[in-house]
Amino acid sequence: MTSKRAVDITVKVNGKEHSAAVEPRLLLVHFIREYLGLTGTHIGCDTTNCGACTVLLDGRAVKSCTLFAVQANGRELRTIEGVGNTSALHPLQEGFKEKHGLQCGFCTPGMIMSACALLEKKPHPTEEDIRWGISGNLCRCTGYQNIVKAVQYAAEKMSASAPQA
């Protein structure tokens, strides 16, 4: 099996620059998980359906299983690891905790990344806005009710602490 030329890429991930030489066919999700060791981004279906692989590319929610790592060259990525951590939870992470927005947790990183992008565009989403905003993310456990509540919780918290215009 011939291996095609490797390509040098530099990607800014969660604020930090990473360089690597990768095969063009390396999927972005594999780059994130295997090259960078950021395993919070999950592979659920590998067919662009479930959204467990959702990350933010230059601020836009994308399914990282449907992009090649080379396409992220010179761009900025945000993964779930860049959203918050246990000592400083993002309001979305707090919302999922407070409102029981997860059971197995497999879809959760992707849900949070989509919700992050949604709240950026719509800081005061209606329930319908939220359901549309996460319509690219599948959950087999929760039935989505508490996910919606978690996002509503985060929206309220974020607008309460936002500086007044």
Add this chain to the structure above:
Amino acid sequence: MIPKAFDYCRPKSLPEAILLLQQHGDAAKILSGGQSLIPMMKMRLAQPEYLIDINQISGLDYIKEEEGYLKIGALTREADLEASDLIRSKYPLILDTAFSIADPQVRNLATVGGNLAHGDPANDHPATMLALNAEVIATGPEGQRSIPIKDFFVSLFTTALLPNEILSEIRIPIPPTGSGGAYFKLERKVGDFATVGVAAQVTVDANGTCQQAGIGLTNVGGTPIKAKKAEEFLRGKALDDGNISQAASLAADDAHPSSDLRGPAEYKISMVRELTKRALTKALNRASQAH
């Protein structure tokens, strides 16, 4: 799933991209949004040796009205259509269509040009562009040429684009006053391909007589279908329930779907009839408001 290995190029200009297409011919594929192509490559249904990523070419994403046309650049993302005030206010048919495609993440990357160039009858924009009598602008080594949309879809995954051409723009004649359109998509769940999709665009005069009708059908044949008999029938007639019903039956006659997991062929044909009725009714509604 891992695609077959390929070489990757990222040209900075359209001429550079076209040169690469000329060099590599059939062994090359254009990477636009990649939301149709990359899944196919992962399943090895597509195995290009060279992937030409056109996403760094500037000047190919725009939505503007000019010289009597709505012009949409090929690299315009579906999300850009959703966010466009022009599309929202004047072209609800296109907004309906963009919003029905896949999901928010896919729409952030998927392009209008790719949605047409891929040649998949299950994609949504083809039916809408058929209803709008659009023109595809193809750029090749000799320059640009305009391909009427009715000649664009040749067969399954095959369009009228030559191997050394890139779809660079879609042009839609600006509909006259008294026009309206709507897209109805029946799907098993949000984000699915259409079980059946119908795009309708009508122009009515002050008396409510139909001057012009365009009807496109999604995923009911090997190519997207223009329901010509229904369109011709409606011209010069009042868009009342009776005529809409008859047009819907004529549109259904033009559909030749396959039976599959989305339903039996007979069911899909019934749904073409029903959705055509709904699309024409809503198009008429919007046209009347536009007077």
